[in-house]
Amino acid sequence: MTTTTGAFTARKLGEFEGTLTVSCRTEASDGVVALELTPDDGTQLPAWEPGAHIDLVLGPRLVRQYSLCGDPGDRSRWRIGVLREPQSRGGSEYVHDRLMEGEQVQVRGPRNSxxxxxxxxxxxxxxxxxxxxxxxxxxxxxxxxVPWRLLYGGRTRNSMAFLDELEAYGDTVTVRPEDEFGLLDLATELRDAAPGTKIYCCGPGPLLDAVERASAHWAPDALNVERFKPLALAPGGAFTVELARSNLELNVPPERSILEVVNEAGIDVISSCESGICGTCITNVLEGTPDHKDDILSAGEREAGTCMTICVSRSLSPKLVLDL
Structure with missing residues (x-):
């Protein structure tokens, strides 16, 4: 993400968009497979930083995001870990059942929110x-x-991926399977707000909500979270969007998203999750007041109102002018 004075330069897809091959597939735990993806021609992949994710394009309307979990210094391959979701919408099922060693998959990215x-x-x-x-x-x-500690919870020890890699860090990592220890003791873990320390949390919604409550007394910018699923969204009313570069004015009804209306008008906006959690469709706002419904923009970005996720966010003003 880059910013400019008075405006936001939307997050862009990374340098890579093409086909990678599954060069290695391992069982990281019960229900989790780890895939290493490599280019067939041996070229280096784009650099990435911790927290980045890539898109797997699994079908015409089947795009899923997976966090990179390998070594950022190794640009010969990308590694992801994929959980088989019991109520899969098609993504994890496809990965588990069809992406075997030697198979190829379309990949975009990386991006980092x-x-x-x-x-x-x-x-x-x-x-x-x-x-x-x-x-x-x-x-x-x-x-x-830098001093750090990790609290890692899961349903059972066998379901928790990459435990073998974490063993190397010794007591700095606390592993707490729920069937052995119950829920994570966040109140104790986060009781003392340490100045200058940041919290990074990723997991299911109830865990993130509990961490937010337990860290409420920490500095406002201490907590950083990444959600698997968007927060519950409230419906919004109808409004108009003007596409400044396309010289179009479109009506957005209550039951449709800006993204749907814009794409239907022939303006191709790259999107992925369509639920406000990946950042692919972030668009600059030139006029009007966005009604932010995403779970990715920072508080400062929301307050500035110079960008929005058009897959879920709406408008507080009768009209929005977008840089499209």
Whole structure:
């Protein structure tokens, strides 16, 4: 993400958009597969930072985001971990059942909306498959010599991925399977607000909500979270969008998103999750007041009102002028 004075330059897809091959597939835990994706021609992949994710384009309307969980210094391959979701919408089922070693898959990215910021110390909290973006963050904190600790929870020990890799960090990592210890003791873990320390948390919604409550007394910018699913959205009314570069004015009814209306008008906006959690469709706002419904923009970006996710967000003003 880059910013300019008075405006926001929307997050763009990374340098890569093409086909990668599954060069290695392993069982990271019960229900989680780890895939290594490599280019057939041996070229280097784009650089990435902890917290980044890529899109797997699995079909015409089937695009899913997965966090990169390998070594950012190794540009010969990208690694992801994928949980088989019991109520899969098609993505995890496709990965588990069809992406075997030697198979090829379309990939876009990387992008990063969960970047690791500099801090005097870190508290990492992961729930289940939420360990994937945290793994390279832990490695970065360790190599930089900054104090850190990780609290990692899951349903059972066998369901928790990458435990073998985390063993190398010793007591700095606390592993708490729910069937052995119950729910994570967040009140104790986050009781003392440490100045200059940032919290990074990824996992299911109830865990993130609990971390938000337990860290309410920390500094306003201390907590950084990444959600698997969007927050519940309230319906909005109808409004108009003007596409400044396309010289179009479109009506957005209550039951449709800006993204749907814009794409239907022939303006191709790249999108992925369509639920306000990936950042692919972030668009600059030239006039009007967005009604932010996403779970990705920062408080400062929302207050500035110079960008919005057009897949879920709406308008507080009768009209929005977008840089499209």
């Amino acid at each position: 969960f970047a690791l910021k500099e801090a005097d110390g870190y508290v990492f909290i992961a729930g289940g498959i939420g360990i994937t973006p945290i793994l390279p963050m832990v490695a970065r904190a360790e190599s930089s010599g």
